[in-house]
Structures are given as C-alpha cells and as structure tokens.
Amino acid sequence: MKIETITYKRVKNLGNYQTETMEATATVEQSDQPEQVALSWPLSALNFIQLSQ
Numbered sequence: 001m002k003i004e005t006i007t008y009k010r011v012k013n014l015g016n017y018q019t020e021t022m023e024a025t026a027t028v029e030q031s032d033q034p035e036q037v038a039l040s041w042p043l044s045a046l047n048f049i050q051l052s053q
Contacts, residue, residue: 004028006037008045024048 024045
C-alpha cells in the first residue's frame with residue numbers, strides 16, 4: 001500500500017443546529033516515514049486550522 005495523502009477533518013457543532021467543518025490535507029513525500037506522519041499529522045493539522053481562523 002502506498003500512502004500519498006493524509007487528510008484530517010474536524011466538525012464543530014456551533015450549538016444552533018449548524019456545524020463548521022475544517023479540513024487540512026498533506027501530501028506524504030517519498031522521504032517521509034508514513035507511520036511518523038500519521039502520528040504527528042493530526043496535531044499539525046489542528047495547529048494549521050487554528051492559525052487560519
């Protein structure tokens with residue numbers, strides 16, 4: 001299996017029957033270790049999403 005991209009998606013309930021969806025996608029480079037990327041990616045994605053708000 002070849003992993004090419006990893007996507008992290010977060011859905012936030014706004015409390016008024018509305019939701020906000022935030023998504024970030026990363027491309028795994030050939031020099032990357034997929035296992036390490038899979039472990040560190042959710043935190044990196046959350047940081048990216050928080051910075052872009």
